[in-house]
Amino acid sequence: MTARGRPPLPQGEVKARAVRGLFDTVSPRYDLVNRVMTFGMDVGWRRRAVRELRLPGGALVADLACGTGDLCRELQRNGYRAVGFDFSLGMLERARTDAPLVQADILRLPVRDGTADGATCGFALRNVVDLTSLFAETARAIRPGGRVVFLEASEPEHPVMRVGHRVYFNRVVPLIGGALSDREAYTYLPRSMAYLPPREELVAMLRGAGFPDARRVALSGGIAQLLVGTRGGP
Numbered sequence: 001m002t003a004r005g006r007p008p009l010p011q012g013e014v015k016a017r018a019v020r021g022l023f024d025t026v027s028p029r030y031d032l033v034n035r036v037m038t039f040g041m042d043v044g045w046r047r048r049a050v051r052e053l054r055l056p057g058g059a060l061v062a063d064l065a066c067g068t069g070d071l072c073r074e075l076q077r078n079g080y081r082a083v084g085f086d087f088s089l090g091m092l093e094r095a096r097t098d099a100p101l102v103q104a105d106i107l108r109l110p111v112r113d114g115t116a117d118g119a120t121c122g123f124a125l126r127n128v129v130d131l132t133s134l135f136a137e138t139a140r141a142i143r144p145g146g147r148v149v150f151l152e153a154s155e156p157e158h159p160v161m162r163v164g165h166r167v168y169f170n171r172v173v174p175l176i177g178g179a180l181s182d183r184e185a186y187t188y189l190p191r192s193m194a195y196l197p198p199r200e201e202l203v204a205m206l207r208g209a210g211f212p213d214a215r216r217v218a219l220s221g222g223i224a225q226l227l228v229g230t231r232g233g234p
């Protein structure tokens, strides 16, 4: 138990199994809870994420941790060829996209080196067991000059906003999740923010993985963020 009487957050394989099970459980109402708890802002964040790719039409983009396929649909709307990867069968079964979907661990993508022109990844940084491995595996799968965009939740920088955000995320989100889906899962998800390294470290990690121009873009006053980068090469 931690000082506040909560069990410590899981690590390693235990975490991977817990995350897969959690998303299998929440999959039937995942989209609904997302829309309600973000007041629909998640739709705009995904649009912005895809806009930041800036790849030519027809480019092949791997959507990592695609879940129910929202980013795949947005990619296709923007003229890209999307392929989704996720390890939760529950999420994949509920996906609303005609993009090809692959059940796979995004830390071990079933693709050859340099296959994709780009990658997107929505709200999965705090769910993987090892961020360094995720960035390295993404770099392996992307051709030199390819582009990546990671979308993730974030804490606002402004101290007042940060307090309000913490109350909303830690107290209100579990209530919304409990009413519409699964209380335990939506108590864990805000707690899982603790897995995220500080923003400067995230950017440094992505640069170190082979995206030398990586930068961070804060969205909606800092409650969400994009990490954007171009694959160095060859």
Ligand SMILES: C[S@@+](CC[C@H](N)C(=O)[O-])C[C@H]1O[C@@H](n2cnc3c(N)ncnc32)[C@H](O)[C@@H]1O
Pocket (backbone or CB within 6 Å): 019, 020, 023, 064, 065, 066, 067, 068, 069, 070, 071, 085, 086, 087, 088, 091, 104, 105, 106, 107, 121, 122, 123, 124, 127, 128, 129
């Ligand atoms: C919060 S959901 C995000 C889904 C979608 N990207 C979106 O924007 O709504 C996180 C997803 O990451 C997936 N995931 C987490 N770790 C993964 C891993 N190592 N391999 C594949 N999928 C993973 C989960 O199954 C879940 O579908």
